[in-house]
Amino acid sequence: MDYKGSRLDEILKYNAQFVDEKAYEAYITTKNPEKKLVILSCMDTRLTELLPKAMNIKNGDAKIIKNAGATVMHPFGSIIRSIIVAIYEFEAKDVIVVGHHCCGMSNLDSDVLVEKMKQRGIEENIISTLYHAGIDVKKWLHGFESVEEAIKESVESIKNHPLIPKDIRIHGVIMDPYTGKLDVIVNGDH
Ligand SMILES: [Zn+2]
Incomplete structure (x- = not known):
């Protein structure tokens, strides 16, 4: 929807009320992910609320990294850097790459x-x-031709990274952006 006024002003106005009413109290948690989990997902707007709800991820449960397509573009780019920080600084044990059907990056x-x-x-x-x-x-x-292949490639590049310890479990799943249903592409537990 097109918006005529300033989007920032609109947000700031809402924000003042949010803080004022102490709405934040429901979200207070710590910086260490409770579920020792990192999620790499796509910036797709359909997943913004759907993904955490469909995976039972609450504030404080996981480090969530997003980009266009949930892809690891470079072995020493910002995605791997974030995953490494999550593992060594925040004690993450599982990494889940969550791609999704009808991704804007497929056949871009x-x-x-x-x-x-x-x-x-x-x-x-x-x-x-x-x-x-x-x-x-x-x-x-x-982008990529196949979401499934892109997920496998992302999982592989995390798994084979020289700075990622071998005891980290790396999984790949694909989400239906309408129902939130997950299908497993790579199960890192086995
Ligand atoms: Zn996408």
């Missing part, structure tokens, strides 16, 4: 996306300068 057409950039004022020469500097923007933005 990066050609179309780059065209949209150009329409929004990004000059063609920026794209080509980056390309010559070794950054293929289209490749970088490219």
Whole structure:
């Protein structure tokens, strides 16, 4: 829905009331995840509330990391960095990659996306300068063909990472973004 006023103002107004009414009291917890759990999931808006409800995750239960597609893009990028901090600093024992059906990153057409950039004022020469500097923007933005395969790949890259200890259980599941139903892709317990 389009919003005419300032979204930030709207949020700040609500926030003042939230704090005033002590609505936060229901959410007080600690920074160590109660269930010793890390969840890597997608930023899809359908999962915002559905995922924790469908997995019985309450405030304080898990570290939740999100990006577009629940993918580990780089072995030394921010996703692995966050997982490592969760393991060593916050005593996480299980990592669950939660992909989902109908993900916006499956079959994402990066050609179309780059065209949209150009329409929004990004000059063609920026794209080509980056390309010559070794950054293929289209490749970088490219999603995946199969969500199941992408989940398996993310699980593998976490599992085989040289800085992730072998006693950590790495699982992969796929969620129905409508019902919240989970299907197991990789069971790290076995
Ligand atoms: Zn998604």
